[in-house]
Amino acid sequence: MALTSAATRTAARAAGRRPPRVRRRATRRRGSVTLTVLTGLVLIYALLPLAWLLINATKTQQGLFDSFGLALAEDFALFDNIADTLAYDDGIFLRWLLNTLLYVCVGAGGATLLAALAGYGLAKYDFRGRKAIFAVVIGAVAIPGTALAVPTFLMFSRLGLTNTPWAVVIPSLVSPFGLYLMWIFAADAVPDELIEAARVDGAGEFRTFFSVSAPLLAPGMVTVLLFNVVATWNNYFLPLIMLKNPDWYPLTIGLKTWSQQAGTAGGEAVFHLVITGSLLTIVPLIAAFLLLQRYWQSGLATGSVKE
Template identity: 80%
Template sequence: MRARRSVTLTALTGLVLVYALLPLVWLVVNATKTQEGLFDSFGLWFAGDFHLGGNIADTFAYDHGIFGRWLLNTLLYVVAGAGGATLLAALAGYGLAKFDFPGRGGVFAVVIGAVAVPGTALAVPTFLMFSQLGLANTPWAIIVPSLVSPFGLYLMWTFARDAVPDELLESARVDGASEARTFFSVALPLLGPGTVTVLLFNVVATWNNYFLPLIMLKDPDWYPLTLGLSTWNQQAITAGGDVVFNLVITGSLLTIVPLIAAFLLLQRYWRSGLTAGSVKE
């Protein structure tokens, strides 16, 4: 039977698509303009001088190349923080889903409660704790809090409960596999779609993290891209500061390119039904 087409739904989908893509189009178009061209031309169309290459070079060269340092800092926070959070979420979610132990219901309640607490509410207590430990204004002040992902843990818990058949685990144990080998060799491949989903959530959250670095870091050498570009933008309202809106826009465009690449590279792992036919009923 042929599916019915809804004109209203198509129109609403088109509006949502325009709403989502319009900021990206604006960013791409204005990254090709000079500082003067930003104010002398229409915002949604190119100026006479295509200056994208020059803007990229100026962005990496400005202020002794600090943008490159911010990029490396962000990659460090993402690899250590988001990667570690994903691994911990997979381990904990698998353990909660496949092992029965006293207090599991209490752990579930704590995880649900942690999901409901916004990260900004914990920022100040986290800052005070890290200050007392002497870890403020260091990369650890960003990496360690990023390792905690209640939503990722909950997602992996619910996914592992159905994605990993108990019969496969029992077969591995009967064959003499240790619990660590059972997890990494049997369970983890089956948890691929859920793990990739949690990884992308954590990568985006860590890459776009602004408030935590704002209160934790004072040294610009440890800034991530979000905080660094914000300082460039604020120079325009600072007495004697450089107005570099073209570099802020170009830097913002360069900032989202790795995220787009990550989605394109990892989307092929979003497959369901990996366990179909693995267990004979």
């Protein structure tokens, strides 16, 4: 075998061609360089706005207009800007932050729990209509949320729930994509034999879920939770049409009102507060991803290796 390979390489050199192994290495090297360049471009595309936001949050109102966007100004005013942002308009930013946390904790947390319960039930219970429910879930995933915003507003208006936190919380409890993910995850993560053993020991269905199945579903639930947290935290269009009272605004709508105020002729220019508030807005999301990263990664890798 070795003689045959040596003869092949010798013949290739005599004919002026590269040996096959050398060609493969060269192709792999070119592919690696291309992948590195593309990864670098994606990294720049993702980090450049964050760098711009961080740099400009250190500038004063005047410094924003007197300096280049990606260059530091002479005065470092980050901490002053943070203090002004939290204190502006009687501390309304803190109220918006608490509202956003309320919508995320109740809406995203409830959506994750409901998706886990429904996905587990659809994966582990055999009943009529499962295929129809599957078709409905897939169809709901394909429908954008903005298409349902106006019908949702009309329904909540009839119920008298507009301009209340329930108008934002209740629609956030429905997560078709999260339900689909938990359905697929629970089908492989929870063995049927384990459920049968719990039933034989006398455990009820809810006790089986919370005591036996929930720990196995934790990685998938964390993944769904992260998706729901990001979607609820960045939710803009639904609160925009549902809420009129600034005391119930989330951060997305609140910062938009500051930006509109700064852009009007008679409004106070608070562009530095808008930028600083935007920086403070993304800090909790980054912290959530860093704290839950290992659970998220394990959830995505589950089932990729068979024993």
